[in-house]
Each structure stands twice: as C-alpha cells, then as structure tokens.
Amino acid sequence: MQPARWLAVGSAHGLDTRAGARAADDALEHGDAKLLIVFCSQSHDLPALLAELRQQAPGVPLIGCTTAGEIATAGPSEASVVVTALGGEGFAVETAAATEASQDLRLAGARVARCLPVREDLPHKVLILLSDGLAGDQQEIVRGAYSVLGATVPLVGGCAGDDLRMIRTHQLYDDDVLTDAVVAAGIASDAPFGIGVRHGWRRVGEPMLVTASAANRVYTLDDRPALDVYLKQLRVDEPADRDQEWLARLALTHPLGLARPNGEDQVRFISGGDFVERSLSCIAEIPQGALVWIMEGDALSVLEATDAACADSLAALDGNAPLGVLAFDCIARRGVLGDEGIRREIDRLAAVTSGAPVAGFYTYGEIARTRGLRGFHNQTLVVLSVG
Known part of the structure; x- marks a missing residue:
C-alpha cells in the first residue's frame, strides 16, 4: 500500500x-x-x-x-x-x-x-x-x-x-x-x-560605517576604499596574482555582519571585489549608512x-x-x-x-x-x- x-x-x-x-x-x-x-x-x-x-x-x-x-x-x-x-x-x-x-x-x-x-x-x-x-x-x-x-x-x-x-x-x-x-x-x-x-558567527574588531554603497556593492567603509579597509582589518597583504577566487576564499571565513535593530546580526557573504575601484561585492544588499563588523567563527x-x-x-x-x-x-x-x-x-x-x-x-x-x-x-x- x-x-x-x-x-x-x-x-x-x-x-x-x-x-x-x-x-x-x-x-x-x-x-x-x-x-x-x-x-x-x-x-x-x-x-x-x-x-x-x-x-x-x-x-x-x-x-x-x-x-x-x-x-x-x-x-x-x-x-x-x-x-x-x-x-x-x-x-x-x-x-x-x-x-x-x-x-x-x-x-x-x-x-x-x-x-x-x-x-x-x-x-x-x-x-x-x-x-x-x-x-x-x-x-x-x-x-x-x-x-x-x-x-x-x-x-x-x-x-x-x-x-x-x-x-x-x-x-x-x-x-x-x-x-x-x-x-x-x-x-x-x-x-x-x-x-x-x-549561523554561529560573532563580531571581531571595530565597527565600520558603510559610507558609500549601491545594492550589493560596497564602495567605501569609513570613507575609505572598502577593499582596502577590509584587508587592513584582517591584516592580510594582497598577493601579486590576486583574483576573485583568492578573495572569495579569504572571505569564506571572514564575512561581514550587518547590525539589525533586533540585536541579531545579519551575515553577508563577500563574493568578490573590484581590484581597480577597490570595492566589495556581496550576495545581498548592504545599505549605505549601515554599521558592519567583520565576523568570525570556529568549529564549536x-x-x-x-x-x-x-x-x-x-x-x-x-x-x-x-x-x-x-x-x-x-x-x-x-x-x-x-x-x-x-x-x-x-x-x-x-x-x-x-x-x-x-x-x-x-x-x-x-x-x-x-x-x-x-x-x-x-x-x-x-x-x-x-x-
């Protein structure tokens, strides 16, 4: 049956x-x-x-x-x-x-x-x-x-x-x-x-203000190029053979956390960036004026x-x-x-x-x-x- x-x-x-x-x-x-x-x-x-x-x-x-x-x-x-x-x-x-x-x-x-x-x-x-x-x-x-x-x-x-x-x-x-x-x-x-x-992620480092963004692209954080600020916070040197896959793999374990009024951060995956204009691309919107953090997690x-x-x-x-x-x-x-x-x-x-x-x-x-x-x-x- x-x-x-x-x-x-x-x-x-x-x-x-x-x-x-x-x-x-x-x-x-x-x-x-x-x-x-x-x-x-x-x-x-x-x-x-x-x-x-x-x-x-x-x-x-x-x-x-x-x-x-x-x-x-x-x-x-x-x-x-x-x-x-x-x-x-x-x-x-x-x-x-x-x-x-x-x-x-x-x-x-x-x-x-x-x-x-x-x-x-x-x-x-x-x-x-x-x-x-x-x-x-x-x-x-x-x-x-x-x-x-x-x-x-x-x-x-x-x-x-x-x-x-x-x-x-x-x-x-x-x-x-x-x-x-x-x-x-x-x-x-x-x-x-x-x-x-x-999600299991937590904030690390100092908060950053999104000072210029449009849809899912972030141009500046704290009035400085977003990619530069992101790499500086992580204390990472940009390799000579930089590419989208390198940045995506770095961002895998260092997403952005977007502060929400209910106190629960919304996590945003960084899918890539523009190495000329020094911007970051995310999978979803990061509104201008938002407060963001770099996030980290561990196995536990x-x-x-x-x-x-x-x-x-x-x-x-x-x-x-x-x-x-x-x-x-x-x-x-x-x-x-x-x-x-x-x-x-x-x-x-x-x-x-x-x-x-x-x-x-x-x-x-x-x-x-x-x-x-x-x-x-x-x-x-x-x-x-x-x-």
Whole structure:
C-alpha cells in the first residue's frame, strides 16, 4: 500500500551520467512521486544528467541546482548527485521558473511564488526557492515572493554554487538547464513543515560605517576604499596574482555582519571585489549608512548553531517525526569546519532526525523567511523539516 506521504533521498558519486539514474533509483521508493529535487556538481554534463533523471521519472516535476558541495544522509560529498523525491496524496506540488532573473529579481521572485497549490484539505504550505546567487541582490527575490504570498507562507531555499569559481551557476527545471534563473516548488501538505535558521558567527574588531554603497556593492567603509579597509582589518597583504577566487576564499571565513535593530546580526557573504575601484561585492544588499563588523567563527560555534537550527526546525512539527530534512548550508561554514567538521555536522543532522533521510547542498546564500519581510541570509544553516 502506498503511504499517504513519503520522502526519500538517493545519492551517487561520480561524474558519469548514470550517477543521476543511480541516485533516482534509490529516491523513487514509490510510484506516485510528486516532485524531484536535485543537487549536483557543476562538473557534470548537466543536459545528459537531466536526461537520465527524466528517463527514470518521466513527467515528474523537477527542480534543482548546481552546488559548492552536496549533502546526503551518508555525509557531505563533491562531484556527486543527490536526489530527493516526495510523493503521496498528502502532498500537492506545483513548480515554476523565471529566467533572465537579474533584469528584475523582485519580479522573478513574484513570478515563481504564484506556483503555490491552493488546497483547503492541505493547509500546511512552503515555497522552496533555488536561485542564481551571482545574479544580484538576492533579498529582492524574497521581497518579490513576499509581495505575492504575504506573511502566511514560509520561504526556504538557497543559492546555487559553482564549486567556488564565482563565474556561473546553473538551475535545473524539468528538462532544462538554466542560468540567471530562479526555480521554485510550491508544496502543500496535510502535515506541518519546520524551519530552523542559525549561523554561529560573532563580531571581531571595530565597527565600520558603510559610507558609500549601491545594492550589493560596497564602495567605501569609513570613507575609505572598502577593499582596502577590509584587508587592513584582517591584516592580510594582497598577493601579486590576486583574483576573485583568492578573495572569495579569504572571505569564506571572514564575512561581514550587518547590525539589525533586533540585536541579531545579519551575515553577508563577500563574493568578490573590484581590484581597480577597490570595492566589495556581496550576495545581498548592504545599505549605505549601515554599521558592519567583520565576523568570525570556529568549529564549536558553528556546530552549536547546527544543533540549534535542527532543534528549532523539529519543534515546529507539533510532535510529528520528520519524513526528511533539507539542509541549505553556506559554503563558508564548510570552510570553518573543514573536512572532518562537515562530516560531524551531517552526522549530527542525521542523529537529530531519528533516521529520517537528509539532503541538501553547500550554498552561496540561504533563504528562510518565517516572519517579517527579510528572509535572505549568508554564512548560515537553514534546515527544513518535512513533517
């Protein structure tokens, strides 16, 4: 007998196209799948991979993206494919995609938010968003989705990666490999969803005033070139062969913290900079006049945040055991934890979920809006528990 609701995860290592088929075989435990969610390495032949997946599950809606590393129940990996399938009459799913998103990110968020199913018998809802984190101010996507759905529907998801090259990411939608896009799945369920959001970073050094910025680019801090101030605070000498990858790797473990009125810093991932005009580029907006700090963390603080995010997520399930967990974990946290630490982190996730499957990826930014308008995060772990 088919269960009323089910969720399963499959994963496969290797860059051959059959990796997708192997992962899908494990995820498709039942014959009434409503959705496939795919996370994979940028190194795959993406059109061929999608063709394999579609052959395994013809007609099943599919969303996904490339990553900066994949997460499955067995642990973190690279150059792999992770497939999550969910189905059963207790779920209803609709999907959508918005291309050329960078031309109007707010409009892209609004367009895909309209895919949420309307079913009175399935009162619990969530919108999963996967976006191109290199397309501009990601908070605009959240604002656009919020303008359609309001405060009653939580938003959750992450920004696609390209193994830290910071050049181009890809989003997957049914048969298509996209870039500069937002893809979404609106899910309605007869059981609750739970979301947990924690980062584990703390302020270091002196505060800096953003004296010139526009959207997600910071030009000056304390009236001096932003890149110069940032490197001076870190006491780092700029190498002769400087490039975007060098700066991105440095910024992985030294994000900016943006002071908020509620006293909780919002973390901003520095994705690159302009070595001529000496500016910094972030994944989301840093408003002029804001007070910012350089942030740091260690393995202990990051793992404590993991535990707290899981606990918050599970507490929202009203006592139900989770069917599965999706984790959207910033690549920067991976940089702090190291190879051994990320294995411990995923082990903790799996242990807390009492055997429920885990899937996810290392992101360039995280989405979690459960209250208020703001819902874009950096250097943060977002956990979605499916009840």
